[in-house]
Every structure is written in C-alpha cells, then in structure tokens.
Amino acid sequence: MSRPSLSVDLALLVVSAGSLLAGLLFAALGRGAVAHALWAAGALPVMLALSVSIVTALRRHEAGVDVLALLAIGFALGLSEFLTAAVISLMLASGRALEQYAQERARREMTALLNRAPRHANRFEAGEWRRVELDTVRPGDRLLVRNGEFVPVDGSLTGRAQLDESTLTGEAAIQQRLSGESVGSGVVNVGAAFEMVAAASAADSTFAGIVRMVESAQQERSPATRLADRYALLFVLAALVLAGGSWLVTGEVVRALAVLVVATPCPLILAVPVAVVSGMSRCARRGVLIKGGGALERLAQASVLFFDKTGTLTSGRARLVSIESGPGISPETVLRFAASLGQASAHVISEAVTTAARERNLVLSAPCQVVEQPGAGVRGEVEGRAVSIGSFAYVSSMASSAPWSTAFLQRVAYEGASAVFVGVDGAMVGALQMADQIRLETPRALRLLRQEGIRRFIMLTGDRRDVAETIGATLGLTEVLPEQTPSDKLEAIRAAHREGTVIMIGDGVNDAPALAAADVGVAMGARGAAASSEAADVVLLVDRLDRLVEGLRVARHTRRIALQSVIAGMVLSFAAMAIAAFGFLPPLLGAVIQEVIDVAVIANALRALRIRSTATAGSLSRRDAEQLKREHVELGPVMAQIRELADKLHRVPGTSVAGALAGVNDVLKRYLVPHEQHDDLEVYPGLARIVGGEDPMAALSATHREIFRITRLLRQMTEDIPPEGPDAASLCELQRLLYGLDAIVRLHCAQEDELFHALGEGE
Structure with missing residues (x-):
C-alpha cells in the first residue's frame, strides 16, 4: 500500500x-x-x-x-x-x-547502516595526503585512515590498528589488527591513524555489497x-x-x-x-542480513538444511592438531624450527604453523636464504641450521626419511588432515598434523536448529567419503553426500524441494548455484566470496554458524x-x-x-x-573468553607430553620407566592440576551465575574430579614401581591411565572451549 x-x-x-x-x-x-x-x-x-x-x-x-x-x-x-x-x-x-x-x-538499524557508507578517502599523491572521492580509489592505492573515520575500501594494513567492526558484524568489542591483516570497508578506526593498501575499488568492497543488499531488502x-x-x-x-x-x-x-x-x-x-x-531489523542488529521479507517468510517455514563443509561446518583454516617428533628432539623444538622458517612464507599452512607457535609463546628466530617451491615446501637457514618444511616428498628429497613417517602419513590420511614434515640438517626430525577443525559453535548451532524444527541435516562436500563421513558421524548429521561437484549439489537441492522448504549454507564460489537454487540461500561471513553473497538470500555478517539460529528464531x-x-x-x-x-x-x-x-x-x-536472541542471560567479556581459551592453548604441550609417553612407554627400558613417569607427574602437578583446580574454584562459580540454573557446571566439575583421581593414581603407581621396572600388567595399566588422561583432558578442554565461545559471543 x-x-x-x-x-x-x-x-x-x-x-x-x-x-x-x-x-x-x-x-x-x-x-x-x-x-x-x-x-x-x-x-x-x-x-x-x-x-x-x-x-x-x-x-x-x-x-x-x-x-x-x-x-x-x-x-x-x-x-x-x-x-x-x-x-x-x-x-x-x-x-x-x-x-x-x-x-x-x-528500519532504524538498516537505515543507520546505509548512512554510514564512506564518502571520501585520504590517498597519498605527489608526496602528500589528499582527500579524494571514494569512486577514484583503485587497488594498490596507499590510504590513510584517521581516528574516527570509516575504512573506505577493502585492503590490508601496513601497521597496527584498533577497529570497531560492529557496523559489519554486530560485535561491539574493539578489535586489535596487526600489520598484514585484511580489513573490510565500513569499519571504524577507534585508535591512532593508520595506513593501508587498497585491495579493491569502492564498488567491489565489502561494505558496498552490504549496502546493495540492504537497499534491495528495503525495497x-x-x-x-x-x-x-x-x-x-x-x-x-x-x-x-x-x-x-x-x-x-x-x-x-x-x-x-x-x-x-x-x-x-x-x-x-x-x-x-x-x-x-x-x-528484519532485529536480525540486522545481530549481524544477520536478510535481503527481503520474502526470504524471512521462507526462512520461517524451513525444515531441510544443507551444509557445505569447508568454511561452514569447519573454520576453513588449518590448525595444528598434533606434533610427531623423532628420538631426542622435543615437539616444541620441531614446531619452533618449522614456525621460524614459516615466517617467510605467505602460504596459509605456513601462517597456521606460525600462529600455533606464537599461541604457545615460543620464541622464533629470523630465517635467511629462504627458497620457496610453490605447492611443495620451503627451505632456508634458521639459527645457522638448514631447515626444510613441506610435503613428505619435498622434505624427504633433502632429509633422510624417519621410520615413523609411514605410520604418520597413514594416520593423517585416516583423519582427513594434512601433514607438514620438518627436516633439520639433512634429517627428518618431526612432522605437524594440520586439520581444518569443526567450528566451536557448530555442535551447539545444530542442537539449537533441531530445537527450532529443522528435520533433516545434509552435508554436501567435495571431500573424500571417509573424511566426510567422519565429520558427519561426529556431528550427528542426517545424511552425508561426499565428492560432490557444483552440479551435484544443485541436483541434491532440487530433489529436496519435495520434502519442504530448503536452506543451503555455503561460503565459496562453487556454492553459488546451490545457494540460488535453495528456497533460502545463506552465505557465511561478510568477507566470503562475492558470488555466494550475491546469490544468497541471507548473509551472516558475523562468521558464526549459530547466528543462523537467531535468524531462524526471529523469522x-x-x-x-x-x-x-x-x-x-x-x-x-x-x-x-x-x-x-x-x-x-x-x-x-x-x-x-x-x-x-x-x-x-x-x-x-x-x-x-x-524477540530474544539465542544468547544466554549473561555473557563473558571478550577478554575473559579469550584468556580462558589461551590457557587451554598453553596446556597443549602438556597434553602432547602425556600422549607421547603413552605411545612409547612399552619401549622404554624397565629401569627408566619410573623416571619417565616422574617427569610427566611433575608437569601434571605444576601445570594441569593447578589449572583445573583454579577453574573449579574460581572460574566455574562465575560461569554458573551467567549460565543460570541450580548447578549448571556439575558435569564439567565432575570431569575435574576424574582428572584429579587419575593424576593421583598415576603418581601413586609411579612411586610403587620397583627399581627393576614394572611388570607387564602394571605397565599395561600405566599406559591405560595415560591414554585415558589424554582423552579426558582433550575432551574436557573441547567442552570448555565450546562453552567459552558460546558465552563470549554476546559482546
């Protein structure tokens, strides 16, 4: 009317x-x-x-x-x-x-978004900064963003920056960005002035695409x-x-x-x-951009949900899972050599290795004489030693193969991960298992989507069947369709229309046809592929799957x-x-x-x-949530040491078993047990007040008690080992305790990480 x-x-x-x-x-x-x-x-x-x-x-x-x-x-x-x-x-x-x-x-939230569109940019020309019209900015231009100004176009930072990204993501916390990181147009500089290099024109930048979507939604x-x-x-x-x-x-x-x-x-x-x-306005406030009322109506009636895997159910970024090291060399040393050399490579795996080392507070050395072979690996010098990292074929051409490499490659293949081998001075000293891990919020998001009435969950992926089915079984999906081409995805969605209103979630260019064919196409993240965002009916501006739950609930x-x-x-x-x-x-x-x-x-x-969101009544501050996650990262070497000893305990000479176990017990006493005690006594009471209920942390607290029981039992058994070493039954029991402790600590950390992630997303 x-x-x-x-x-x-x-x-x-x-x-x-x-x-x-x-x-x-x-x-x-x-x-x-x-x-x-x-x-x-x-x-x-x-x-x-x-x-x-x-x-x-x-x-x-x-x-x-x-x-x-x-x-x-x-x-x-x-x-x-x-x-x-x-x-x-x-x-x-x-x-x-x-x-x-x-x-x-x-319409207030969406209109405010349109009003924030940048109009000008400060470009370096003829030795000075000049204010220019936004349309004249081109990729490669050197730009200056002053305090309080909007980032005019997508680009990369040449220095540190403090950014308010709430315009794009709905997240109010200030983000610290480092030199070399990408930055999207439309975010606000809340710190000192910084320089950046434009990576796109204004019309092709993130914010311009969002503005076009909002204008279409309003019309x-x-x-x-x-x-x-x-x-x-x-x-x-x-x-x-x-x-x-x-x-x-x-x-x-x-x-x-x-x-x-x-x-x-x-x-x-x-x-x-x-x-x-x-x-639509309520969704926009939480970083869920619905392009029109029609999309909101269809979303409200959805009952079938298709997922892409990479970048949707998983993070789309490789992370370090485990470290294999040879005799006489520690896992930290393997990672330190690999990350030091990886600093000189722009490959995503090298960046992931370097990030993992920095999370563990390892001191890295500057590499020199670096030579990179694209798609294979990198070699160079670190601390005067010849280091190579990359595929097994690449590293083995410069270093003698290790006896454990075959079993490691087989295990990595089973788990659908990738391997980064490390050679030092002509010897293969270790390897890193890297994997694109399931998003922390994915299990919770799927549980909530079931509560909201989604009946079928189908994963579409181009991965191998064994890898896809492992993820499907882990998440409890209704159906897994592996080795899918873009045309296969399209046909699967068309066939599902007979069963009800279909949602498809993806983030890549190859997902665009499927997104367009679904009743409701959902693109992950404002910085995802432009083709998927244009084809989608809903764009999750915050790169979190659980925001779809909020969109569905609001719809x-x-x-x-x-x-x-x-x-x-x-x-x-x-x-x-x-x-x-x-x-x-x-x-x-x-x-x-x-x-x-x-x-x-x-x-x-x-x-x-x-309409209420899926967030809990309270939330952790972002700083507290990140601090709790960092503490788990710092426990990584402890868990690796437990697993390493469990794997080799049967090969340790009998007279050395007690010493090896005493070393692990000392690490558990100094790091693991105090960490869990602090969580139980100091952290959990605060989390309980946020979560609500009479005793919401009971299950996780019970896990602490089991960890305390196992560590105490392990220490007692170590003290009772005779000088000549344990008998076969005792050795088997000690190995069982180590494997059990490793499994329960890893599971417990994963559960806590998911909780911290959920409680920390309200900011």
Whole structure:
C-alpha cells in the first residue's frame, strides 16, 4: 500500500487535530455552522490523501484498500455527520503517522547502516595526503585512515590498528589488527591513524555489497504483505456487502456508515509489513542480513538444511592438531624450527604453523636464504641450521626419511588432515598434523536448529567419503553426500524441494548455484566470496554458524506475531462491524474503537523488535573468553607430553620407566592440576551465575574430579614401581591411565572451549 512520507502524515495529523479542536471550541460557543465548516475542512485533506493512495496503489496493481476509509468520510459528510467525519479523519491521520513511525522505528538499524557508507578517502599523491572521492580509489592505492573515520575500501594494513567492526558484524568489542591483516570497508578506526593498501575499488568492497543488499531488502515487499493485500481486498468486499445489507434491510444509512467506520482493514495492511520489517531489523542488529521479507517468510517455514563443509561446518583454516617428533628432539623444538622458517612464507599452512607457535609463546628466530617451491615446501637457514618444511616428498628429497613417517602419513590420511614434515640438517626430525577443525559453535548451532524444527541435516562436500563421513558421524548429521561437484549439489537441492522448504549454507564460489537454487540461500561471513553473497538470500555478517539460529528464531517468531496481530485485529473488526450493523455502535464511537484496534495491532507487531536472541542471560567479556581459551592453548604441550609417553612407554627400558613417569607427574602437578583446580574454584562459580540454573557446571566439575583421581593414581603407581621396572600388567595399566588422561583432558578442554565461545559471543 502506498504511503506519503512521514512529514505529510504529520501535517495531516496536525490539520485534522487542529480543525477538530477548533470546531469543538466554536460548537461550545454556540457557533455550530462555523464548527461544521471547520470539521469538514479538516476532513478534506485526509480524503485527498486517501484518494492519492488508492490511485497510486491501483497503478501498481496493488489493492486500493483505503477505499473503505474514503467511503466512511464521504458518507459522514454526505449525511452532515461533520463531527464524525472529523473524528474519522483524525483517527486515520494518526494511524498513518503511527504506521510510518513504526516502520521507521523498525528500519532504524538498516537505515543507520546505509548512512554510514564512506564518502571520501585520504590517498597519498605527489608526496602528500589528499582527500579524494571514494569512486577514484583503485587497488594498490596507499590510504590513510584517521581516528574516527570509516575504512573506505577493502585492503590490508601496513601497521597496527584498533577497529570497531560492529557496523559489519554486530560485535561491539574493539578489535586489535596487526600489520598484514585484511580489513573490510565500513569499519571504524577507534585508535591512532593508520595506513593501508587498497585491495579493491569502492564498488567491489565489502561494505558496498552490504549496502546493495540492504537497499534491495528495503525495497522488496514480502509475499505475506502481498497476501495481506489480497485478504484485505476480500475484507473490503465483505464490509461493503455488510454495510449495504444493513442499509437495505433497515433503511438506516447511519448503520452503513457505522459499519464502514469500523471496517478499515488496518490489522492486515499494518500488522504484516510492520512485523516483517521489525523482524528484519532485529536480525540486522545481530549481524544477520536478510535481503527481503520474502526470504524471512521462507526462512520461517524451513525444515531441510544443507551444509557445505569447508568454511561452514569447519573454520576453513588449518590448525595444528598434533606434533610427531623423532628420538631426542622435543615437539616444541620441531614446531619452533618449522614456525621460524614459516615466517617467510605467505602460504596459509605456513601462517597456521606460525600462529600455533606464537599461541604457545615460543620464541622464533629470523630465517635467511629462504627458497620457496610453490605447492611443495620451503627451505632456508634458521639459527645457522638448514631447515626444510613441506610435503613428505619435498622434505624427504633433502632429509633422510624417519621410520615413523609411514605410520604418520597413514594416520593423517585416516583423519582427513594434512601433514607438514620438518627436516633439520639433512634429517627428518618431526612432522605437524594440520586439520581444518569443526567450528566451536557448530555442535551447539545444530542442537539449537533441531530445537527450532529443522528435520533433516545434509552435508554436501567435495571431500573424500571417509573424511566426510567422519565429520558427519561426529556431528550427528542426517545424511552425508561426499565428492560432490557444483552440479551435484544443485541436483541434491532440487530433489529436496519435495520434502519442504530448503536452506543451503555455503561460503565459496562453487556454492553459488546451490545457494540460488535453495528456497533460502545463506552465505557465511561478510568477507566470503562475492558470488555466494550475491546469490544468497541471507548473509551472516558475523562468521558464526549459530547466528543462523537467531535468524531462524526471529523469522518464526515474526511470522507468528504477524499472524497473531492479523487474526486478533480481524476478529475485533468483524465483531465491531456486526455490532454496528445491528445498530448498537454509533459512527463516532466506532471511529474511536477502530483507532484502539489499530494501535493495539501495531504495538503487537513491534514486538518483533524484542524477540530474544539465542544468547544466554549473561555473557563473558571478550577478554575473559579469550584468556580462558589461551590457557587451554598453553596446556597443549602438556597434553602432547602425556600422549607421547603413552605411545612409547612399552619401549622404554624397565629401569627408566619410573623416571619417565616422574617427569610427566611433575608437569601434571605444576601445570594441569593447578589449572583445573583454579577453574573449579574460581572460574566455574562465575560461569554458573551467567549460565543460570541450580548447578549448571556439575558435569564439567565432575570431569575435574576424574582428572584429579587419575593424576593421583598415576603418581601413586609411579612411586610403587620397583627399581627393576614394572611388570607387564602394571605397565599395561600405566599406559591405560595415560591414554585415558589424554582423552579426558582433550575432551574436557573441547567442552570448555565450546562453552567459552558460546558465552563470549554476546559482546
């Protein structure tokens, strides 16, 4: 339905209210003729605005549902019911102004996003910084971003930066970015001025794409809105029949007027668009950009969910899983040599190795004489020693193969991971197992999606069957389709349409056809491939799968609120029409009642702005969450030492077993046990208050007790080992305890990481 601007509606409200009050004043003074003239004069502008709305709607082939209001004012004036006409005009003008306010209120977050679009950039030209139009910026330009300014285009930093990325992600915390990291357009510099190198033009940057999506979302009318127009048209016909019938049966035209007054279909024409836009706004506030009301409606009805694997269920980035080291060399030494050399390579695996070393606070040395063979590996000097890292074939061509390498390669293949071998001075000293791990939020997101009514979960991936099925079994997916080409994904989604409304989530260019074919395509992350974002109906601006849960929840609650508003409003309107048709409701009182119904409908529709998110009642600060995760990273060497001893314990000479175990016990006593005790006594009480409930940390606390039991038992058994070494049964029991401790500590850390991640996402 076409509506004038808010300023026009306010002007109509002022005119109609002023004429009504002035008329009442003159009527009280006994000047009835002047009062009637004022009331009529106040009604005429509203009639004109209604006529314009009707004509505009009909030209756009939409329902001109304002006809009932126009007829009501016309009948009132024709019957010399001037006060009634004035009251109806005031009610309509206030309703129109209220509707405009509600929609503007709901659009506030998306409109604010559009208003933040950068307009200029500071570019280095001819030895000085010059302010230039944004459209003139090209990739490779050197740019300066001052404090408080928006980053104009996508690019990479040449120094440190403090950024407020909430415009893109909805995350309010300040982000610290280092030299070389990428930065997206539209984020705000909240620290000192920094320089950057443009990587894209303004039109091709992240923020420009989001702005295009938002503009499209604001212009699209949802299917529910169009459906409401059709229902409203039927409502208009029913009202006209009832009004005409009451007039013909009773001969009282006032009854027809009373029916028309209470028959305006505002519950339909106001509730649905206000609720839908409110829902879209609520999603935008949490970093879920829904491109239109139609997408929100389809999302609310979804029951089948397809996933891409890499970058969706998994992080899309390799991380260190384990370190294999040769005799006489520690895992930390293997990692330190690999990371030191990896500093000179831009390969994603090298960056992941370097990141893992820095997380473990290892001191890296500067490499020299570095030579990189793309796709194979890197060689150079570190601390005066010849070091090589890369594939087995690459490293074995410069270093003698280790006896453990074959078994390591087989284990890595089973787990679908990749291997980085490390050679030092002509000997293969170790290897790193790297894997694209499941996102921390993925298990929780899948549980919540099941709670929201998703019946089937299908993973589409180009990976090998064994790798895909391992992830599918880990996550409890309904079905796994491995070794899929883009065309295979397309066919799978088309076949699933028979079962219900289909969602497809992906982040790569090869996912674009599947995203377009699904009822609702969801692209992961604002910095994902442009093709997938353009093809998708929903873009998760925050690179977290659990944000889809919030979008789905908001969509379903929005649809429910819209239906509640429509049903309640229509029932009340029909009841009022029936009462008016029987002559028990005069036109003047009917106008007041109809306005009350309209206000109640709009207020109920605005509840979509307050739909709760999936976040818990409280949240950890980002700093605390990251600190807790870092403590787990620091436990990595401890867990590696437990596993290493468990693997080789049966090969250790009997007289050396007690010494080897004593070394591990000392590490457990100094690092693992104090860490778990601190968590149990200091961290868990605070987490319990955030999570809520009587004893929410009971299960995790029980794991602490099991860790304490095993470490104590291991220490006691070590003290009882005779000088000649343990017997076969005792050795087997010691090895079982080590493997059990390794498994339970790793599982416990994974559970805590998921909890910290969930509680820390509310910031």
